[in-house]
Amino acid sequence: MTMRDVYVIGIGITSFTRLEFPLSEIAAYPAMMAMKDAGTREIDHLYVANMGGGRVNHQTGLASAVVDTLSLTPAGAETIENGPASGGSAVKTGYMAVASGLHDTVMVTGAERMREVNNLEATDFVATLTHPIAEHIYGVTLPSLAAMFTRLYMEKYGVTERHLAMVAVKNQNAALLNEFAHLHQRISIEGILDSPEAMTNNPYVAEPLRFFDCCPVSDGGACVILASEEVARKVGRPLVKLAGVGQATDTHAVHEREDPTDLLAVRRAAAMAFERAGLTPADVDVAELHDAFTILEIVESEECGFFPKGEGHLALERGETALGGKLPINVSGGLKGRGHPVGATGIAQAYEIVHQLRGEAGERQVKDARVGFTCNFGGFGNNVVCLTFKKED
Amino acid sequence: MAVDLEKILRPVDNPMPPFPAKHMKVASGEEMVIRQVTRDEIPSILQHVAPLVWVERDFYDVVAARVYAELLAYYAHRMQDEYVLVAQIDGELCAVVNGRMVNKDVGMSLHTLAMRRGLRIGAHAFAAKMEYHMDILGQKEVLVVAESPIGFRRWMLEYNLEKRFDVAHELGGVPSWALTRELFDKARDTLVVGRRPVPDELLAKAHEAILPPSDPPRPxxxxxxxxxxxxxxxxxxxxxxxxxxxxxx
Incomplete structure (x- = not known):
């Protein structure tokens, strides 16, 4: 079957912080910005990514609320829930709709309002994505799963707490250049690792992960509008092609994996996204990886093929993943600095890449970026969506 | 016969030993000084507290209004046995905490107002306040309440405070929680940090002026x-x- 090319013609985002707006408006606001960016309100279909509306905000059927809020009826609309990969899944679904010829222009917007509840409840809500019998009933949370994973990784590959702190500092300080980022406080290795007060400034949340190794709980929304080549050329924005999508799953329970330090779903989803785009990891100029915990940036940078397995932390040491390095990763601040409103995250990653490929990223612009990549990590690596983007002249 | 009403209205403060200033490195890597301020310094603090009254977020409005009143009352001699500590980075006002000595055994924690967020500055300032009650005033327990969920996490949960619900706290008459000496000793190694003496240059900078917060919470x-x-x-x-x-x- 012949698939059509798919382009991103509009992008929008809210601040990632605590927002006092209803969930449907957090989804609608970036959608308005994206329509303004694209210069069109002709939307055939709407996909809304969200994970916690029903549980946290007591709001279900979000897509119906959003399409009406935006006065886009009678366009079709549906909500897509795939845990923290909801955003990536929604982009992938929008891609399929346009590529297949079903629709010419689709809006993919994502939103989460997690700060309606306190941090303890938010952590518990996210933990509901773990295996109900093998993990959740034992009190497993995402930080505790990530901590066990980190410990194994440290022992096997020589990653240290200093490497984790380096990711935290890199990404949180990168967020200083992102006006929409949740965290705007500069941190330093000395302050969070080396000083006599570091253990209090940066206590263990789940050893060996500390406070600054974990992303914040954020509210926020992000939107991309996808369209066929014909529409994209008519709109006239810089041509950024959604060149490849990949998705893969792994066992629900982490302990059932042959080697828990292998994130096979990331490896497979990334390979698929590259293959479909006709690109390789070496082609990528800028990447947004799912650093809900600092260890994940290091591991995903390996599983996506940017660095050999077990050597992501060495590339970090060499400064290759910083802005100005060989492959800048998470120049938006990533989940660690920009924030992680779960349903919006995958779309916010796409927003950042399109922003970069258009050359509109200001102080955090990666020079001459032409190919971008995102990895949206659902569950604890059991459902992963990767996307490749390419700038066209 | 003439009556000096001021003498009646003004409480006579009991002697309270001074809080010895300390310094620490915060997560940004900057050096922060926590020190006690004198009555004369209160007006320069009040001007930075006042704008926070309009910040309808995380109970900044309630806390700032109350802190303003408590500091003004201290300045005007209308509070008994109050003290005020400030946290400063390069002179910049980052947090204000205050409390009161109820009697020789019991302290009353009043407020913690952080003006720079995300670096645990408020928590360090609160710890200094508890240190003052326990180690300097030698009290047996401090009564504490929290207006915000963030405060509840920082005080009640992190210090594992005991309930004293039969005692109405001075802040709104709400049920009190208590930091006992035993709980403070347990928290000492993990939550109470800082070094003394403060290097002369750092202390001089702090005393030179109370500079406005660089990025205060805004409405x-x-x-x-x-x-x-x-x-x-x-x-x-x-x-x-x-x-x-x-x-x-």
């Missing part, structure tokens, strides 16, 4: 939109945002 850009959105999920806020985007408001 939302559009208070009307934010407030309405809380109670009116029908789209008012969105309309206002759109008007703003189109330059109509």
């Amino acid at each position: 939302p850009d559009d208070l009307l939109a934010a407030t309405r959105a809380k109670y009116d999920p029908t789209g008012t806020a969105l309309v206002l945002q759109r008007w703003k985007q189109e330059g109509k408001v």
Whole structure:
């Protein structure tokens, strides 16, 4: 079957912080910005990514609320829930709709309002994505799963707490250049690792992960509008092609994996996204990886093929993943600095890449970026969506 | 016969030993000084507290209004046995904490107002306050309440405070929680940090001037939109945002 090319013609985002707006408006606001960016309100279909509306905000059927809020009826609309990969899944679904010829222009917007509840409840809500019998009933949370994973990784590959702190500092300080980022406080290795007060400034949340190794709980929304080549050329924005999508799953329970330090779903989803785009990891100029915990940036940078397995932390040491390095990763601040409103995250990653490929990223612009990549990590690596983007002249 | 009413109204403070200043490195890597301020310094603090009264977020409005009143009362000699500590980075005011000596055994923690966020500055300042009650005043326990969920996490949960619900706290008469000496000793190694003496240069900078906070909490850009959105999920806020985007408001 012949698939059509798919382009991103509009992008929008809210601040990632605590927002006092209803969930449907957090989804609608970036959608308005994206329509303004694209210069069109002709939307055939709407996909809304969200994970916690029903549980946290007591709001279900979000897509119906959003399409009406935006006065886009009678366009079709549906909500897509795939845990923290909801955003990536929604982009992938929008891609399929346009590529297949079903629709010419689709809006993919994502939103989460997690700060309606306190941090303890938010952590518990996210933990509901773990295996109900093998993990959740034992009190497993995402930080505790990530901590066990980190410990194994440290022992096997020589990653240290200093490497984790380096990711935290890199990404949180990168967020200083992102006006929409949740965290705007500069941190330093000395302050969070080396000083006599570091253990209090940066206590263990789940050893060996500390406070600054974990992303914040954020509210926020992000939107991309996808369209066929014909529409994209008519709109006239810089041509950024959604060149490849990949998705893969792994066992629900982490302990059932042959080697828990292998994130096979990331490896497979990334390979698929590259293959479909006709690109390789070496082609990528800028990447947004799912650093809900600092260890994940290091591991995903390996599983996506940017660095050999077990050597992501060495590339970090060499400064290759910083802005100005060989492959800048998470120049938006990533989940660690920009924030992680779960349903919006995958779309916010796409927003950042399109922003970069258009050359509109200001102080955090990666020079001459032409190919971008995102990895949206659902569950604890059991459902992963990767996307490749390419700038066209 | 003439009556000097001021002598009646003004409480006679009991002697309270001074809090010895200390310093620490915060997560940003900057050096922060925590020190006690004198009555004369209160007006320069009040001007930085006042704007926070309008920050309708995380109970900054309630806390700032109360801190303003407590500091003004201290300045005007209308509080018994109060003390005020400030946290400063390069002179910049980052946090204010205050409390009161109820009697030789019991302290009353009043407020913790952080003006720079995300670096655990408020928590360090609160710890210094507890240190003052326990180690300097030698008290047996400190009564504590929290106005915000953040305060509840920082004090009640992190210090594992005991309930003293039969004692009404001076802040609004709400049930008290208590930090006992035993709990403080347990927290000492993990939550109470800082070094003494403070290097002369750092201390001199702190005393030189109380500079305004560089990035204080601010009210939302559009208070009307934010407030309405809380109670009116029908789209008012969105309309206002759109008007703003189109330059109509």
